Amino acid sequence: MSRGLLYIEYTIIALSLAIMAVITFANVLSRFIFDFSISFTEEVTVNLFVLLTFVGASVGIYKNSHLGFSLIYEKLNGISKTLVSIIIGLLIILFFIALTYYGLEIVQSQMVRGQKTPSLGWPQWVFTLGLPVGCILCIVRTLETTVKSILQVRDESVSEQ
Template sequence: MDKVISRLEEWIVAIVLAVMSIIAFVNILSRGLANYSLSFTEEITVNLFVLLTFVGTAIGVRQSAHLGFTLIYDRVNHSLKRVMTLFVGLMMVLLFGTLLYFGIQMVSFQIEMGQRTPSLGWPQWWFSLAMPVGALLCLYRTLQVTVKEYREHNVKGEQKI
């Protein structure tokens, strides 16, 4: 299951980045050659960027590629490292859980109100789904990484290899 989610994340990022690049390139050509701007492209690009950010964050959490300040963590004993790992994991779960909750609320509201995008007139919730879906992926990856890091140290404080 984890492999499927990993591939899905990577494909989403690749496809979204390709679509954004193509749209931006076509808009540049349109402005340069025809002196005509495709205004709707900004709407699509901005909304796809949100999806790209969330899914990219999930990949970053999965690969432990997020920025971190480890000076204190590196100098404490293994028991305190376990406590710090749980604390950081809990804070990340709280963040992504909050984003998931409010993302679901936002999408529900947009569906209920029938909100549409300004330029294309598409349902706004299509784009807004990026927030709860991305937050759910980040939440899953946070739990996965926290459990993995916590288990890396056994009860005696020796690091497992």
């Protein structure tokens, strides 16, 4: 599952970044050559950037590439390391659960109100859905990373004995 999910995440990131680059470049050319701005580019770019941010955070969690202070963690023994890993994992999961909950509330509110995007006239909830989807990916990756960390601590404890 991990590799398949990683492929999906990388595909979303690559497509989002490519679309953002193409439409932004087209808008710049349009402004300088034709003195005409393409109105929807900002709308699409901002919303894709939100999706890109949360899916990128999910990949960052998977690869352990977030900034961290590990001096204290490295000084702990097996049981303490396991406990700290669980606490950190739970805190991160609670944060993303809250973001998912409120993100879904926003999506639901936009659906009920029938909000449309200003330039394209698309349903706004389509773009806002990037927030809860990205958060769910972060929850999955946090669970995966926490379990991996606990197993690694267990293996270190076994090898030290």
